[in-house]
Amino acid sequence: MYSEKVIEHFSNPRNVGEIPDADGVGEIGNQVCGDITKIFIKVEDNVIKDIKFKTFGCGAAIASGSMLTEMAKGKTIEEALQITNKHVADMLGGLPPQKMHCSNLAADALYKAIEDYKSRQAG
Amino acid sequence: MYSEKVIEHFSNPRNVGEIPDADGVGEIGNQVCGDITKIFIKVEDNVIKDIKFKTFGCGAAIASGSMLTEMAKGKTIEEALQITNKHVADMLGGLPPQKMHCSNLAADALYKAIEDYKSRQAG
Amino acid sequence: MRRVYFDHGVTTPLDPAVLEEMLPFLKEQFGNPSSFHWFGRPVRKAVEEAREKVAAAIGADPKEIVFTSGGTESVNIAIAGAVTANRNKGNHIITCTVEHHCSLNTCKGLARQGYEVTFVPVDSCGMVNVEQIASAITDRTILINIMHANNEVGTIQPVAEIGRLARERGIIFHTDACASFGKIPVNVEEMGADLLSVSAHKVYGPKGCGALYIRKGTRWSPVFHGGAQERLRRSGTENVPGIVGFGKAAEMAAAGLEEESARLKVLRDRVIRGVLGRFEHVQLTGHPEKRLPNHASFCFKFIEGESMLLSLDMQGVAASSGSACTAGSMEPSHVLTSMGISPVDAYGSLMVTLGKGNSEEEVDYFLETLEPIVKKLREMSPLCAF
Amino acid sequence: MRRVYFDHGVTTPLDPAVLEEMLPFLKEQFGNPSSFHWFGRPVRKAVEEAREKVAAAIGADPKEIVFTSGGTESVNIAIAGAVTANRNKGNHIITCTVEHHCSLNTCKGLARQGYEVTFVPVDSCGMVNVEQIASAITDRTILINIMHANNEVGTIQPVAEIGRLARERGIIFHTDACASFGKIPVNVEEMGADLLSVSAHKVYGPKGCGALYIRKGTRWSPVFHGGAQERLRRSGTENVPGIVGFGKAAEMAAAGLEEESARLKVLRDRVIRGVLGRFEHVQLTGHPEKRLPNHASFCFKFIEGESMLLSLDMQGVAASSGSACTAGSMEPSHVLTSMGISPVDAYGSLMVTLGKGNSEEEVDYFLETLEPIVKKLREMSPLCAF
Ligand SMILES: Cc1ncc(COP(=O)(O)O)c(C=O)c1O
Ligand SMILES: Cc1ncc(COP(=O)(O)O)c(C=O)c1O
């Protein structure tokens, strides 16, 4: 059911973990399935220098976290905000229809982390 | 579904036909299935000397007609009246439950033929 | 003893190529298609491929195919599911008097539950009249249920016209194509069917598998409750080998249809000509032209069907006398009596349904075998005056 | 890659001896059992022999066995048939919260149709309380529907007591024995069951076949309309190879029960001890003793089941996380939440169901494989604080 890319990212997820001194942290629970993803970002000069994630979720959620963090790393905040769950799914070679919502987890957690970063900047 | 004995009588039915100058004739239609058996008897000294049957009916009806006419031949009227459909079925090595009614046809046609004979005697 | 199988309308042998396709799923590929792991995945794929094949064979989209346990289940859930889902729109069903028991008895059951059911009559050829159906339609009509071809007399109904009529009036149209599938073209678009039932074991597929076509957008509710199988439309662990076999059988049926039908038609006509030429007091039942290419059915006067079958059987010829599922029944066929045939004549019914592997020579053997049987049984019959 | 199948509760491979028995009916013995002729007769005989074997395996009379398309159909028609036939006596049904979806959803469907349904709760071991059932009974109660053993957590219900209770109060008792049959003794007399459902593919038999036991004298109405098959209780051309295979599988299951159960129990306990000994924050779900001898089920905290299954799958181990038919579902298991397990813990469920051919060595391989998987997934989990 999963693409090879999904399986590959699931087996060797990139950027797993926490950033203790993160500039922004976002956590989101999935409305559909109750799963959770948490994203930590480290920002320098408006660029995401480091990003890590943790997931309590299905295979698609883990692969999405891995893929999204790879995609976001090195991007500016504005560029990172352009990443949608659709992009993540596409980069993973597609997700089964009933698993599309899983890619939301990662993207939404990233938005939240950026929001958190911005609010800390503003604060 | 049919016993060997049934198949044997069905394949080579005894006493098929009519007796043009019969002493008694009985015809009966089956309430259950609409089939018909007709029996002709020739009686001498209260003994059934000759008996023939015709059937518009299933395999069991044909075998029953054959068996019953064999059983009745040579018997006195009183003895013949003792023959029941159960006897006929037993002599045929049994009939499937849903085919028990078929043996009625033969026995009842015989009773009718005897009745007819008696009423001719009385008349 | 020579053995001749002339009962393909009742059931068919499994095609060896079909069995071949099934075998892996009776052996190592035993997984549950709903399972997520390596035992389940290839099985899911095989089920979906079978769905594509069945869909292609009737001109449908794979998503519109629901696998069932056979024709009887398909017909039952087609009808029950349609009326339940549309109860708020009305309670009137139109069907006809010559439906297969699984359809007729479902409609009778609904009538007992308070649905209004119109049983449209048929003519002496077993054909419904589309105008009669049209004039039976009311504001409360929610389902028209007319079979494609009749299993006992082979008559093909004007389903395309009925489908058009149903479409115009916004009424769901179900057709039971169990008897026609694999013998004549079955196409859900051309027929305008919203629901359509087929059965695998009638087309050299396995027993215990069938399909229900449900047109996209049709209001229909599932009858079985349970797991989420068949996209919630039919719960229960899938009969995987059966489904895979049905897929193959449907594919083969569709591919070989034209050629095989033409071949069978020749044989069928040889049976019909042979019987009508050889015997008196016999009639062809069903429509003389608009009939299944493999189907020949007759009523022999003065003879009861079972004794004819039994005699044929003893000579190795398998045929039937009406529908198999009522072989044990004592009632005259509802199909024949609906066509105006008297009960006593209806008892003398003989149905010959040809199929793959049947030959001209077998037809001739059948005709030769039948001749003395009919003669003997008529001599034995109290109804026979000659 | 090594392949270990630990998912026998979901489905089992077809036993080669079962396939052997089926093959003639997938080849030359293709007749319809209702047919009268030589193609039908031997087939009818084989179906009746299979019926005797299934009957013997559950202590019933062959006349009390109706063949169906599987466990889901058996359960559906058991319940629907019982309440329809007894509608005039009442409209109240008692069932429990941990039933299989095919049972639970049928009861919920009846509730929507106006039946009153009491869903009796279970304790933290997944066990119903007989007194709670007793006190739920009213004058209007027509059916008690409690499964024999639970498929997700293996808990065995006190069915004999429930059967006695039902008998005393003159209420029909149906039990779904799909999960228990072939693993622990199933005897309709000892259980006091009036209706009992079993499925072939759970006992090394074919998919697409099941049976419903209907105690003589039980008021029950058929759900499918059609031909007169199965003595009018289940219409539709019989799935002959399926039925024949089920007969053989049932016979084998009953014959080997004691020995195989004892063997599996040792393996099961090795799984349980291995898991509980090796991991922290894991609990055994279901009853610690009154559970199926082949069934081990757990909740792993901080882990989502699918990723555990996927990881195991990548190492060749097939297991599941709750019921297969809801493998695609996003909801936490209704069984686990009914037992008081929080949804987030319920997501971490793992079910291991052992069977023929599984070995100690496979158990050890599984345990060794699982260890790094759990470690890795926990490290990845935002819920995990250590
Ligand atoms: C017209 C028709 N409908 C339905 C059925 C029932 O199909 P099945 O035998 O698969 O239950 C049959 C076959 O007997 C049939 O001929
Ligand atoms: C307890 C229980 N009941 C019913 C069923 C359904 O049986 P089937 O898969 O044959 O439809 C299952 C199997 O999934 C089960 O475990």
Ligand code: FES
């Ligand atoms: S199912 Fe929850 S994240 Fe995929």
Ligand code: FES
């Ligand atoms: S069925 Fe009519 S006599 Fe046997």
